[in-house]
Amino acid sequence: GNSVTQMEGPVTLSEEAFLTINCTYTATGYPSLFWYVQYPGEGLQLLLKATKADDKGSNKGFEATYRKETTSFHLEKGSVQVSDSAVYFCALSDRSYGGSQGNLIFGKGTKLSVKP
Amino acid sequence: SAVISQKPSRDICQRGTSLTIQCQVDSQVTMMFWYRQQPGQSLTLIATANQGSEATYESGFVIDKFPISRPNLTFSTLTVSNMSPEDSSIYLCSVETGAVTFFGQGTRLTVV
Numbered sequence: 177g178n179s180v181t182q183m184e185g186p187v188t189l190s191e192e193a194f195l196t197i198n199c200t201y202t203a204t205g206y207p208s209l210f211w212y213v214q215y216p217g218e219g220l221q222l223l224l225k226a227t228k229a230d231d232k233g234s235n236k237g238f239e240a241t242y243r244k245e246t247t248s249f250h251l252e253k254g255s256v257q258v259s260d261s262a263v264y265f266c267a268l269s270d271r272s273y274g275g276s277q278g279n280l281i282f283g284k285g286t287k288l289s290v291k292p
Numbered sequence: 293s294a295v296i297s298q299k300p301s302r303d304i305c306q307r308g309t310s311l312t313i314q315c316q317v318d319s320q321v322t323m324m325f326w327y328r329q330q331p332g333q334s335l336t337l338i339a340t341a342n343q344g345s346e347a348t349y350e351s352g353f354v355i356d357k358f359p360i361s362r363p364n365l366t367f368s369t370l371t372v373s374n375m376s377p378e379d380s381s382i383y384l385c386s387v388e389t390g391a392v393t394f395f396g397q398g399t400r401l402t403v404v
Contacts, residue, residue, distance in 0.1 A: 210393075219296075220335075220384070220395040227391075265334065279325070279350075280386075280393055282334040 178203045182266045182283030189256055189290050197251040197286045199240075199266035207268040209233075209242050209249040210280070214263045223251075223264070256290045263287045294319055294389045298396035305375055305403050312371045313399045315385035320365035326358070329382040329398070338383075341368045375403045 183198040201209065211223040211233070224233030229244035238253045249266060266283040295318040305311050315324065326338040338358055339347040347360040361369045372379050382398040 212395075219397040220386075222392055222394070225392075279337050279340070280335070282336075284334040 178207065178268060178270055178281050180266050180268055180281055180283040182286055184284070184286065186287040186289060189288070191258055191290055191292050192255045193290075195251070195253040195256045195260075195288070197264055197266075197288070199249045199251065199283060201247050201249065201266075201268050203247075203268055207270065209240070210267040210269070211238070211240055211249070211251050212265040212267060212282075214265065214285075216262070220265070256288070258290045258292050261288055261290045293392075294321065294387050294394040296385060296387060296394055296396035298385055298399055300399055301397060302400040303402070305401065307376050307403055309375055310371055310373045311375065311401060312369050313383055313385075315368045315370070315396055317366045317387050319389065321387040321389055322365070323388060324362065324368045325386045325388075325393075326360065326368075326370045327384045327386060327395075329384065331380070335384065338370070372401065375401075377403045379403050 179202045181200050208227040210225045212220045213223045214220050224235040226233040226242035229242055232241045240249050240251045242249055263285045265285045267280045270279040297316045299314045324341045327335040328338050329335045337350050338353045339349045339360055341347045341360045341362040343362045343365050357373055359371045380403045382400050384395050384398045386393050386395045
């Protein structure tokens with residue numbers, strides 16, 4: 177079945193460091209891919225998404241490219257800030273629900289801590 | 293976009309009791325989803341709730357344990373029945389609108 181594998185954390189970086197959080201997936205068909213972020217004490221928020229191969233999603237300085245050849249969707253940011261400290265979840269959509277986004281399958285999450 | 297309100301935000305419950313979690317959306321949506329996030333784990337879909345029909349449960353989840361109501365297009369409830377400490381988790385409702393999935397803040401449940 178469909179699955180998402182995400183690098184385990186926690187990840188601790190200094191401010192302005194480069195961030196990469198690896199995400200690979202297994203899926204039949206052509207899923208859409210997502211990164212969600214959960215800031216301390218808050219709910220899940222969509223960070224970015226890509227719906228087809230070679231698409232690049234971007235938001236708030238974060239980027240991720242849908243690589244079908246390597247089944248990957250790695251999250252990157254060139255210069256992290258303390259305010260980026262959160263848990264990041266990679267996810268894919270299972271379109272079995274009548275063509276809608278339907279069920280989201282999540283990775284285990286990666287906790288990022290950014291130190292000043 | 294969609295704004296989702298979930299109640300309660302947290303609760304501590306005695307084993308053997310039941311808790312009903314409410315989810316209110318600020319717009320009409322066809323499908324609502326209920327997820328569980330166990331401590332240190334990722335999110336797992338419990339069921340999909342469509343208005344006017346019975347909820348569809350994922351493998352490992354049954355209606356007797358997690359009954360769901362969906363009386364209209366903006367509201368749903370999830371009940372965690374006959375709770376045990378293993379039910380201690382964060383429970384989240386979500387909706388899809390405009391090809392984006394939005395989540396509520398979650399209900400942090402602790403069973404003692």
